[in-house]
Amino acid sequence: MNYQQYLPYIIPPLLGGVIGYVTNYIAIRMLFRPLRAWRIVGIRVPLTPGIIPSKRGELAVRMGEMVGEHLLTADDVGRAFAKDSIQRELRLTVTDKLGSFLDRELGSLESLVPGRFRPRFREIIGFFQAKIVKLIFDYLQSDQFEQKLRDYLQQQAEQLLARDLSSFLTPTQYQSAQKHLDNKYSQFFQSPRTAGMVGDYVDRKTGQLLATDLPLRDLLPADLVELLLTQLEKEM
Known part of the structure; x- marks a missing residue:
């Protein structure tokens, strides 16, 4: 069988597929790479940085606006933190963490x-x-x-x-x-x-x-700290 008669029908699609794959690969790479501008003798190379890295600041702003306006608004966050259960948990957590920090032995300053x-x-x-x-x-x-x-x-x-x-x-x-x-x-x-x-x-x-090695709250008397801070403020 003579396959040469089919080559005009087989080669163009194959070449088109290879060329399409290569161009798509390059195009996708150019979306994300390079991350920084390339310069040759001080002249910036065109299309560097990539499209997405060059617009990342604007993209971040747009995504933040989308999240803040549609997905998780300030009112939603405010209502969540206004709940008594959340307030109680926050107070307990802060009190517990602060108490643990002040009561533990910290060593020397x-x-x-x-x-x-x-x-x-x-x-x-x-x-x-x-x-x-x-x-x-x-x-x-x-x-x-x-x-x-x-x-x-x-x-x-x-x-x-x-x-x-x-x-x-x-x-x-x-x-x-x-x-x-x-x-x-x-x-x-x-x-x-x-x-x-x-x-x-x-x-x-x-x-x-x-x-x-005393805990932080026991290092200085409160009245001494207040006196020193007052005198230092007068000096400065």
């Missing part, structure tokens, strides 16, 4: 910070440590502290004199002793040694705070 951020964390701690020391010394040097100290010393001196010394000290001797005590206390609080003692105390307490 520095151990909670990822390793790559710890140098920056130490810098921040050093900054706030310097701020706290400055706040303490500013307060010790303020007129308000001086007046409170004088009032306290006068009150204590009066109680002491009324209880023990009034029988053998004259008013003149009392005033002289009070003046002497005022001078001594002023010299004490203005001396470099006192500054070093306060600085060492702050360093020691800061180190203990960073190394403690």
Whole structure:
């Protein structure tokens, strides 16, 4: 049998099928690839990126609008969260998670910070440590502290004199002793040694705070946190 007479009928469909397959494959690939624009000598290659990657921002917006307007609207979400059962479950879940977080032993503060951020964390701690020391010394040097100290010393001196010394000290001797005590206390609080003692105390307490394993809610008293934040806001 001579097959050559059938070739004009067989070859064109086969070639058409192969060409169609290749062109469809290329067309489908061009829908999704490449993801980024190709450039040759700074000139963008046409049809790059693919049609869908080049329009992904617009597609995302359209899909979001479709979901928000037709599939899951804001009213549907609002009604779902307004149900008493959902509200109760949310409150219980939040309370449980928050309580578990606050009550568990977290270790030292520095151990909670990822390793790559710890140098920056130490810098921040050093900054706030310097701020706290400055706040303490500013307060010790303020007129308000001086007046409170004088009032306290006068009150204590009066109680002491009324209880023990009034029988053998004259008013003149009392005033002289009070003046002497005022001078001594002023010299004490203005001396470099006192500054070093306060600085060492702050360093020691800061180190203990960073190394403690207590739960987060037990690290600092609430009134101390409020006082420090108020003073830092005034400074900044």
